[in-house]
Amino acid sequence: MRLLIFKVNQLGDNVVFLPVVQQIARQHPQWHITVCTSPVAAPLYYVACPGVEVREFVTRDFNSVWRHPLTMLRLARKFMTTPQDLCLLGNDQGNVAHLLAWLSGAPQSAGAFVRERYLGGLLRQRVQVDFSQPDPWQNWSIARALVPELPEEIPPPDLSAFGREDHGGVFIHPGASRDYKKWPLENFIHLANRLSAHSRVLWMNQGSAAEDQLSPEVRRISPGTLADLIRQIAGARLFIGNNSGPMNLASALGTPGIIFNGPSTDVWDPFWHRDRFEILRDPALACQPCDHLTHPVNACLNTTEPMACMKRWSVDHVHEMALKKLA
The missing domain is CATH 3.40.50.2000 (Glycogen Phosphorylase B;)
Structure with missing residues (x-):
């Protein structure tokens, strides 16, 4: 199984998202997992999620790439050349991530239901997220909709590989x-x-x-x-x-x-x-x-x-x- 994940934003947003990636990798070590994230957050996954493929995108450039059609086309081709089985979007990903998730060809995809996300309809599952809940719960509920065998309890991120x-x-x-x-x-x-x-x-x-x-x-x-x-x-x-x-x-x-x-x-x-x-x-x-x-x-x-x-x-x-x- 190939799983594509989009979480292209700030460090803190990725810290609270890290348990999703770690738990899926722990429960499905045979899966090929690709995480799209920002350069500032990428080291989290390199060190704490060995074996996970990481793709880096500058957040502002990534979210505004639709303003540059040729660049958008080149980016889209990167995701079309490697079809995915599953695609997971963090609770705060924008329209570009939704479009690329669709272009990846994943038959199963999940993200938060947000009315302002005009391309949200491209996802197979639009999860009704309670935005009054903390971010980890929001992301965990989306992940469980796509990977239902995840436990109900959210473990803290395991950062022990970094030392102290x-x-x-x-x-x-x-x-x-x-x-x-x-x-x-x-x-x-x-x-x-x-x-x-x-x-x-x-x-x-x-x-x-x-x-x-x-x-x-x-x-x-x-x-x-x-x-x-x-x-x-x-x-x-x-x-x-x-x-x-x-x-x-x-x-x-x-x-x-x-x-x-x-x-x-x-x-x-x-x-x-x-x-x-x-x-x-x-x-x-x-x-x-x-x-x-x-x-x-x-x-x-x-x-x-x-x-x-x-x-x-x-x-x-x-x-x-x-x-x-x-x-």
């Missing part, structure tokens, strides 16, 4: 995929400096001149390989960061964390080891959450008090929370 660096410190990742999802960088810097007075602190560099204000005691890490990032989060006593891909890694690894939820709904909360996380959100804010269940809004919509959901949390407050978690 047992530094025992606080890992701070101040980045996120969108600016409106970030606690102010200067706050992260002040927090790191205060924590470094009594704890080992690792800081993921963001390429900002403001980071020169970090204490010499803070160990600054340049963005390297995904494997390095996973090893360092695995060996941390505490992870502090925004709602992001590294947050999902911490959730999968069971590393305790403090997370600035910002505009995100609780659908994007840590799914595994939820009891180990403190999620910073203020339900009293009328604008929170501003993101929709199916997609982000991409900008702060609060014109009266911009970025209110992030500015609610002082450095003093987060520092006190971190000390309690470390204790």
Whole structure:
């Protein structure tokens, strides 16, 4: 059996999707599985899913390739030359993925039912997904519609193949995929400096001149390989960061964390080891959450008090929370 999977998007989206691929590969080792994903997420599958074929596509280019007919034609031919038996689409894949799934010739295909997906009718199964449920449940329900022998329980991603660096410190990742999802960088810097007075602190560099204000005691890490990032989060006593891909890694690894939820709904909360996380959100804010269940809004919509959901949390407050978690 040949199974083609589309999950061409962010790192965090693929972290929570990884159990689908791992479990199918575990239960059907004789299948030939091909995963189409983004370059930033591809190492997840190379290392954690040995034997799975990985095809890399830049997310933005992949989703907009229909604007370039000749490029689209060349891409389509790649999928038409190797017919598939099954095709699985993640819960958030767009029209291009739907078209390529159809062109693959797979007699069985499944993806989420989304009215805005104009080419959704090309799929054999359009699964009614409850978008108020966390992403792992959404993807798991689609996968079980195509591969019904999958268990009901969703296992956490197995990232043990990456190893761990047992530094025992606080890992701070101040980045996120969108600016409106970030606690102010200067706050992260002040927090790191205060924590470094009594704890080992690792800081993921963001390429900002403001980071020169970090204490010499803070160990600054340049963005390297995904494997390095996973090893360092695995060996941390505490992870502090925004709602992001590294947050999902911490959730999968069971590393305790403090997370600035910002505009995100609780659908994007840590799914595994939820009891180990403190999620910073203020339900009293009328604008929170501003993101929709199916997609982000991409900008702060609060014109009266911009970025209110992030500015609610002082450095003093987060520092006190971190000390309690470390204790």
